[in-house]
Amino acid sequence: MAEQQKTVTFIITRQDSPDSEPYEETFEVPYRKNMNVISGLMEIQKNPVNAKGEKTTPVAWDMNCLEEVCGACSMVINGVPRQACAALVDQLEHPIRLEPMSTFPVVRDLVIDRERMFDALKQVKAWIPIDGTHNLGPGPRMPEKKRQWAYELSKCMTCGVCLEACPNVNDKSNFIGPAAISQVRLFNAHPTGEMYASERLEGLMQDGGITGCGNSQNCVQVCPKGIPLTTSIAAMNRATNIQAFKNFFGSDNAH
Amino acid sequence: MVQNREFFNRRLHSLLGVVPIGIFLVQHLFINHFAVYGEESFNKAAGFMANLPFVLLLEIFVIYLPLLYHAILGVYIAFTAKNNTKRFSFFRNWMFRLQRLTGIITLVFIVWHVWETRVQVALGNAEVNYSLMEGILSNPIMFWFYIIGVISAVFHLANGLWGFLVSWGITQTPKSQRVATYATLIVFLVVSYLGVRTLIQFAYGV
Numbered sequence: 001m002a003e004q005q006k007t008v009t010f011i012i013t014r015q016d017s018p019d020s021e022p023y024e025e026t027f028e029v030p031y032r033k034n035m036n037v038i039s040g041l042m043e044i045q046k047n048p049v050n051a052k053g054e055k056t057t058p059v060a061w062d063m064n065c066l067e068e069v070c071g072a073c074s075m076v077i078n079g080v081p082r083q084a085c086a087a088l089v090d091q092l093e094h095p096i097r098l099e100p101m102s103t104f105p106v107v108r109d110l111v112i113d114r115e116r117m118f119d120a121l122k123q124v125k126a127w128i129p130i131d132g133t134h135n136l137g138p139g140p141r142m143p144e145k146k147r148q149w150a151y152e153l154s155k156c157m158t159c160g161v162c163l164e165a166c167p168n169v170n171d172k173s174n175f176i177g178p179a180a181i182s183q184v185r186l187f188n189a190h191p192t193g194e195m196y197a198s199e200r201l202e203g204l205m206q207d208g209g210i211t212g213c214g215n216s217q218n219c220v221q222v223c224p225k226g227i228p229l230t231t232s233i234a235a236m237n238r239a240t241n242i243q244a245f246k247n248f249f250g251s252d253n254a255h
Numbered sequence: 256m257v258q259n260r261e262f263f264n265r266r267l268h269s270l271l272g273v274v275p276i277g278i279f280l281v282q283h284l285f286i287n288h289f290a291v292y293g294e295e296s297f298n299k300a301a302g303f304m305a306n307l308p309f310v311l312l313l314e315i316f317v318i319y320l321p322l323l324y325h326a327i328l329g330v331y332i333a334f335t336a337k338n339n340t341k342r343f344s345f346f347r348n349w350m351f352r353l354q355r356l357t358g359i360i361t362l363v364f365i366v367w368h369v370w371e372t373r374v375q376v377a378l379g380n381a382e383v384n385y386s387l388m389e390g391i392l393s394n395p396i397m398f399w400f401y402i403i404g405v406i407s408a409v410f411h412l413a414n415g416l417w418g419f420l421v422s423w424g425i426t427q428t429p430k431s432q433r434v435a436t437y438a439t440l441i442v443f444l445v446v447s448y449l450g451v452r453t454l455i456q457f458a459y460g461v
Binding site: 170 | 422
């Protein structure tokens with residue numbers, strides 16, 4: 001059948017090691033119905049022969065959940081940073097160009113190191129401390145309306161697409177990026193997390209914090225989970241300003 | 256305050272851009288617009304401003320120091336951005352880029368403008384009046400330089416107001432930010448009109 005003869009062309013930006021020069025390699029992959037970019041990469045892994053018929057090393061990439069909730073397989077697909085698992089070959093322009101996200105250091109081929117995002121989460125203490133020496137019991141309840149918007153923020157998977165799109169996240173600046181700022185809003189909205197609100201806000205007020213935002217608003221446009229990142233940033237702008245005034249003038253509610 | 260220096264610096268930068276620099280720019284263009292009502296009218300208005308009490312202190316603390324601070328930190332901010340409008344051609348990303356570009360243009364313009372109309376006056380080589388500006392702007396190259404400089408400055412102020420509203424956490428929702436876009440567009444058009452109208456008056460006497 002003609003269907004079985006069809007191939008998909010991938011043009012992949014590869015890099016052998018963190019310090020080596022990137023280069024492009026083209027692959028022809030047999031087409032299957034409903035395939036995504038990951039299944040194309042799996043074909044290359046099975047048969048690492050490039051379009052010129054030369055045997056080469058299999059292309060390395062990162063993946064985990066395969067359902068767009070873990071964020072591991074983010075890469076630049078036809079110029080757009082997104083998850084490879086959710087990128088369906090039938091919906092893409094051909095040939096399909098794959099590149100690693102340029103904001104992050106490349107480990108190998110399409111594998112990038114998102115450590116700066118996890119460092120950012122540490123800087124803003126994006127967690128809720130609940131461990132103690134005794135049982136603290138159930139926390140306070142959360143208003144349903146608040147839970148609804150907080151749930152949207154909780155969809156963040158630290159995929160790095162917002163950092164890739166942000167003009168202020170680059171090697172000249174130490175801006176932590178939109179994702180961590182939105183996480184402060186999430187954890188400060190939580191009734192137990194709220195008790196540590198100032199610590200997170202002070203994390204945002206440190207160098208590389210919220211003032212690194214220049215309002216280009218690319219983040220909210222590209223976020224695969226539709227998180228209202230710019231609303232979070234503006235909300236945290238307000239919160240950090242109020243915190244700064246409380247810290248300077250003094251307040252019993254500065255915790 | 257010391258450990259959060261970047262936070263403090265950036266918030267001060269945002270504040271100074273509106274108060275006093277933004278207010279000064281609008282006031283400056285309002286006063287200059289008196290030129291449209293005639294030479295005498297302009298000289299009277301400019302004379303009123305030049306003869307305010309403590310005028311040198313006012314200039315230093317309301318104009319020079321805030322402007323210098325805003326300019327130096329602003330150049331740093333502009334050059335730490337890695338513009339990507341080619342890949343992400345969203346409206347706000349273009350505004351982000353233009354904000355940095357107009358900031359640099361405005362700085363070049365202001366340095367020239369202060370040299371030509373303030374330093375020269377202080378050195379006694381010129382006098383602030385209608386004919387000084389008429390002499391400068393009757394040169395078509397200078398006229399267009401001033402047009403670009405004034406429009407850049409006003410754009411930087413109007414779009415900066417939008418950013419100010421976000422940086423201070425006033426406009427949070429997409430809707431309020433959209434309304435702020437329209438409001439600042441009106442500011443841009445109205446204040447640009449004042450500036451450009453005055454320049455045409457000086458250059459062509461109409």
